[in-house]
Amino acid sequence: MRFLFVLVLICGLTKGWAQIPAGKAFRVVPLGVKGGVDESNLSAYLLAAQGTNSYVCLDAGTLHAGIKKAIQNQVFKVDYNKVLKDYIKGYLISHAHLDHLAGLVLNSTEDGKKPIYATESNLDIFRKHYFNWKAWPNFGSEGDQPALSKYQYxxxxxxxxxxxxxxxxxxxxxxxxxGFSYQSTAFLLKSGGAYALYLGDTGPDLIEKSTNLAQLWKAIQPLVQARTLKALLIEVSYPNEQPDNQLFGHLTPNWLMHELTALSKLTGPDALKDFPVVITHMKPTGTNEAQIKQQLREANRLKVKLIFPEQGKLLEF
Known part of the structure; x- marks a missing residue:
């Protein structure tokens, strides 16, 4: 009888362990993956430490439709309000363009109290142009009065x-x-000794006349080499046919691979083999998405692991 009890206990523990993939540090739930046009599927990614339901939302272009889709896919087994109010602990907003925060604004009436994290210049756009009692009630903690303070800046x-x-x-x-000297943001998230990197919209350094990506690659070099950086989420908005003078601060497959090659020169190319690169913000017009995927695969000489996220489908890294 004692042997049978121990066997059942071991089986139960093993089953529990199997639900957490070995070596996985993060859960990522895409609530929106596209770069425009489709208002039901705009940039928003929930990220939590593995084994928890305490998420931060990386940008918030779409919330409602994405949460509903994740529930349909059994990623969440609770109702919509539980995810919105309790599971999402705060928002990291890379920049204040509508396709990256419209879901936050529109769902603010139903949301729970939580922080919005952003650079000062982007928070200032919230104060002046969104939560100002003209475009929308002021659910922020500062700005035009009364400030309802649902969101702490x-x-x-x-x-x-x-x-x-x-x-x-x-x-x-x-x-x-x-583009046009407008500042976006990259977020390097840490859980214990593991990291994930999410980039808001960005153009390549050469076109932007910037060193921002070069500085970012330098900062993450040791994490890539140590394999503690578990994933990179980065945009590719247009296929290669888009002229450089019409990128408007975005990347193409060629420009992404140019930037990853710059990173590989710091890390060594072997460090990027099978490294997860999640492609965000593809603009869903015409044949853009199919072209981007094909061009990325053809140009992937570094042999990174290209991942094309789908709304409401869980990713683990």
Whole structure:
């Protein structure tokens, strides 16, 4: 009888362990993956430490439709309000373009109290142009009165590690150039000794006349080499046919591979083999998406692991 009890206990524990993939540090739930046009599927990615339901939302272009899709896919086995109000502990907003925050604004009436993390310049756009009692009620903690303080504005100083309340995660922000001298942001998230890197919209350094990506690659070099950086989420908005003077602060397959090659020169090419690169923000017009996927695969001489996320389908790294 004792032997049978021990056997059942071991089987039960083993089954529990099997639900957490070995070596996986993060759960990522794409709530929106596209770069425009389809308002039901715009940039938004939930990220949590493995084994928890304490998520930060990386940009928030779409919330409602994405949460519903994730529930349909059995990623979440609770209702919509539970995910929105309780599972999402805060928002990291890379920049203040509508396709990256419209879901946050529109769902703010139903949301719970939580922080918005962003650079000072992007928080200022919230204060002046969104939560201002003209475009929308002021659910922020500052700005036009009365400030309802549902969302606490938390300034991210570039390069400074900031804890994300209620998640066990921390984040460092890095500046990106997104056309016409407009600043976007990259977020390096940390859970224990593991990292994930999410980039908001960005153009290549050569076109943007910037060194922002070069500085970012330098910062993550040791993490790639140590294999503690578990994934990179980065945009490719247009196929290679898009002229350089019409990129508007975005990447093409060729420009992404140009930038990854610059990273490989710091890390050594072998460090990028099978490294997960999640392609975000593809613009869903015409044959753009099919072209981008084909061109990325054909240009993938570094042999990174290309991942094309789908709305509401779980990713683990």
């Amino acid at each position: 938390t300034v991210l100083a570039p390069g400074t590690e900031t804890p994300i309340d209620g998640t066990g995660l921390s984040v460092r922000a890095f500046p990106l150039s997104h």
